[in-house]
Amino acid sequence: xxxxxxxxxxxxxxxxxxxxxxxxxxxxxxxxxxxxxxxxxxxxxxxxxxxxxxxxxxxxxxxxxxxxxxxxxxxxxxxxxxxxxxxxxxxxxxxxxxxxxxxxxxxxxxxxxxxxxxxxxxxxxxxxxxxxxxxxxxxxxxxxxxxxxxxxxxxxxxxxxxxxxxxxxxxxxxxxxxxxxxxxxxxxxxxxxxxxxxxxxxxxxxxxxxxxxxxxxxxxxxxxxxxxxxxxxxxxxxxxxxxxxxxxxxxxxxxxxxxxxxxxxxxxxxxxxxxxxxxxxxxxxxxxxxxxxxxxxxxxxxxxxxxxxxxxxxxxxxxxxxxxxxxxxxxxxxxxxxxxxxxxxxxxxxxxxxxxxxxxxxxxxxxxxx
Amino acid sequence: xxxxxxxxxxxxxxxxxxxxxxxxxxxxxxxxxxxxxxxxxxxxxxxxxxxxxxxxxxxxxxxxxxxxxxxxxxxxxxxxxxxxxxxxxxxxxxxxxxxxxxxxxxxxxxxxxxxxxxxxxxxxxxxxxxxxxxxxxxxxxxxxxxxxxxxxxxxxxxxxxxxxxxxxxxxxxxxxxxxxxxxxxxxxxxxxxxxxxxxxxxxxxxxxxxxxxxxxxxxxxxxxxxxxxxxxxxxxxxxxxxxxxxxxxxxxxxxxxxxxxxxxxxxxxxxxxxxxxxxxxxxxxxxxxxxxxxxxxxxxxxxxxxxxxxxxxxxxxxxxxxxxxxxxxxxxxxxxxxxxxxxxxxxxxxxxxxxxxxxxxxxxxxxxxxxxxxxxxxxxxxxxxxxxxxxxxxxxxxxxxxxxxxxxxxxxxxxxxxxxxxxxxxxxxxxxxxxxxxxxxxxx
Numbered sequence: 175x176x177x178x179x180x181x182x183x184x185x186x187x188x189x190x191x192x193x194x195x196x197x198x199x200x201x202x203x204x205x206x207x208x209x210x211x212x213x214x215x216x217x218x219x220x221x222x223x224x225x226x227x228x229x230x231x232x233x234x235x236x237x238x239x240x241x242x243x244x245x246x247x248x249x250x251x252x253x254x255x256x257x258x259x260x261x262x263x264x265x266x267x268x269x270x271x272x273x274x275x276x277x278x279x280x281x282x283x284x285x286x287x288x289x290x291x292x293x294x295x296x297x298x299x300x301x302x303x304x305x306x307x308x309x310x311x312x313x314x315x316x317x318x319x320x321x322x323x324x325x326x327x328x329x330x331x332x333x334x335x336x337x338x339x340x341x342x343x344x345x346x347x348x349x350x351x352x353x354x355x356x357x358x359x360x361x362x363x364x365x366x367x368x369x370x371x372x373x374x375x376x377x378x379x380x381x382x383x384x385x386x387x388x389x390x391x392x393x394x395x396x397x398x399x400x401x402x403x404x405x406x407x408x409x410x411x412x413x414x415x416x417x418x419x420x421x422x423x424x425x426x427x428x429x430x431x432x433x434x435x436x437x438x439x440x441x442x443x444x445x446x447x448x449x450x451x452x453x454x455x456x457x458x459x460x461x462x463x464x465x466x467x468x469x470x471x472x473x474x475x476x477x478x479x480x481x482x483x484x485x486x487x488x489x490x491x492x493x494x495x496x497x498x499x500x501x502x503x504x505x506x507x508x509x510x511x512x513x514x515x516x517x518x519x520x521x522x523x524x525x526x527x528x529x530x531x532x533x534x535x536x537x538x539x540x541x542x543x544x
Numbered sequence: 545x546x547x548x549x550x551x552x553x554x555x556x557x558x559x560x561x562x563x564x565x566x567x568x569x570x571x572x573x574x575x576x577x578x579x580x581x582x583x584x585x586x587x588x589x590x591x592x593x594x595x596x597x598x599x600x601x602x603x604x605x606x607x608x609x610x611x612x613x614x615x616x617x618x619x620x621x622x623x624x625x626x627x628x629x630x631x632x633x634x635x636x637x638x639x640x641x642x643x644x645x646x647x648x649x650x651x652x653x654x655x656x657x658x659x660x661x662x663x664x665x666x667x668x669x670x671x672x673x674x675x676x677x678x679x680x681x682x683x684x685x686x687x688x689x690x691x692x693x694x695x696x697x698x699x700x701x702x703x704x705x706x707x708x709x710x711x712x713x714x715x716x717x718x719x720x721x722x723x724x725x726x727x728x729x730x731x732x733x734x735x736x737x738x739x740x741x742x743x744x745x746x747x748x749x750x751x752x753x754x755x756x757x758x759x760x761x762x763x764x765x766x767x768x769x770x771x772x773x774x775x776x777x778x779x780x781x782x783x784x785x786x787x788x789x790x791x792x793x794x795x796x797x798x799x800x801x802x803x804x805x806x807x808x809x810x811x812x813x814x815x816x817x818x819x820x821x822x823x824x825x826x827x828x829x830x831x832x833x834x835x836x837x838x839x840x841x842x843x844x845x846x847x848x849x850x851x852x853x854x855x856x857x858x859x860x861x862x863x864x865x866x867x868x869x870x871x872x873x874x875x876x877x878x879x880x881x882x883x884x885x886x887x888x889x890x891x892x893x894x895x896x897x898x899x900x901x902x903x904x905x906x907x908x909x910x911x912x913x914x915x916x917x918x919x920x921x922x923x924x925x926x927x928x929x930x931x932x933x934x935x936x937x938x939x940x941x942x943x944x945x946x947x948x949x950x951x952x953x954x955x956x957x958x959x960x961x962x963x964x965x966x967x968x969x970x971x972x973x974x975x976x977x978x979x980x981x982x983x984x985x986x987x988x
Contacts (some may be wrong), residue, residue: 271758272609272751273751274597274751275751276604276608277605277609278605418694419693420630423602423633428857456605457605464633468599468604469602469603469604470600470602470603470605472605472606472692483574
């Protein structure tokens, strides 16, 4: 049995978490120090005394109406046969941090073929998650469905244990900008939710995300429409620029232009990134205008563009879980993301929608535009 | 220029209110103090992500891919960004450069004007040779040919201009960025008695350029892990978690201090032009890289290697010279480029240690030299008369080599002040060389 410490690759010893034992669960650790070090993360999976869900954070942690609903589900198992990235057992993506930041990989034909295949799986899995989005479903349930879909396809869910992230995907509801941790909060009619899915197979990652309307109430909310459709169009406008010779810093100008048209602001703290054998690599792609991102597109490069646009301020804040990013004013935020391949004369959207994909665009009434 | 100061502020930089830009008596624009400035005052600051370097430019990945870095990489970065005009994040900086004069470097003088500095140190270090520029241009074309039309074409003249502008303004920022253009920092003119210094943390992560970053933590963690597996007890592990939290604290300030600064190193009076140093450079480097000369430059020296050779030949001392050539290296720290480069006298009339050794050897009785060359120990003579006489002869030969009818440095200075253009620079150059000789002869 492996040690339950998220940052530990050792075999477990005889030490077991007493709280878990009380609930009939075995969480074994290799040592007292390992147990102590992982306590904060582990504690989140403990049920409350009365067996009910609970809010782990003080009121001032929040900026809007969304609350964390704990306990989190225990870390999901990975099938033996599935190949794992280097951080799966330690939480630390060593190969990523050792990559020279100004080096942008140009992929060979073989790696490109793998990127294409894994991206098709990322699309399938996202669509499965997207179809599960409806009022009453918890984000934890969506995460469980996504995880199962990954296992069925022989994919490792890349977010799992990446810098100790506890779940298999990110679910970001309403004012949550990104990196929301799936928990026991049921979706409500009128919410919006972003599903951020990255999968790893055959040695490469593919990353995409999509924002969905939850129920008819959301589809009738003009602000939700302006936000989601504006963000969707911003990503599309940026993708239209991607070709050999395009500067990475130019995409932000285009995104900001669309954001302005929809009366939205652009988040600055999170960026698009190179993706291939590494989950996050060079180039770094900011989504705001007048940025100074270094580098130029060449055929064979793979990267994501993933703008996060807000109804209010662009400023973000983090929850005490050190993952969940929320808008500073609690107003809603949306995001769309694709993994792209630069081709000889433009780009290929590796994670493109297909006819059956849920979550298509809604028409935008003219009066919503600035 | 007002636009440019705004640009610095818009880019999270700082340009002190105690500074003013106006025409300098040295030519072009200079930075002046509008009020008294105490020592150790930060006058200018720019975060490193705003500088133009081979790492920050639009074609950073192409430069890295072909390992086309250093000065050549920076010139290419400049050419590429400049071709984008106002679309470049550094567009305002480029416009500000247009309003300052291009350095009038000696490599690009007319053949006639180059004759003024023929056979001087400027000539010796390649400062009259345009060939280096054209070979760099060929290398640049070679690089561009790999880049599938991503870099707009440029002429030889455009390349040469870029090379001169960039090499006269580049600062060595750190291990990651290397030579870089630091908009604003290059407004300060050079002096051998400077008021301010350029400062930047050189010791950054070579992978990402950060002062505190994951890459470094990764290395630290690796070391720790080795540590832990060596002695797997609780105490060690506790140390580990302590270090972990320390790293967390330092990553909070990450980036905050990764800046380039200009800081005063002495008290500066209101109204004075504020001078920086481009390094302890002699006039030969200044005129060939920056196109100016400093009268009585404190880093100046004059080479007398020709005269030393002539003296040895004329006095049948070639054996002694040869022995010295093989042995003087032990006295040089760091190692000298060539024997010629150590045979010189500086602006204070001083002679280098290896040159003194040569003089001692040339002056010693034959018997003493024979003993020395057979492995005996060098004995310093009590009487320096002979040695001084040899030095005087060499210096006087150098003095005569000027073929100027024996003009003094003072006379050079006087006619230089009345002259203009390249002629003025050449006269200041030659006069300062002569001043070195006069100081050395005077010290005998």
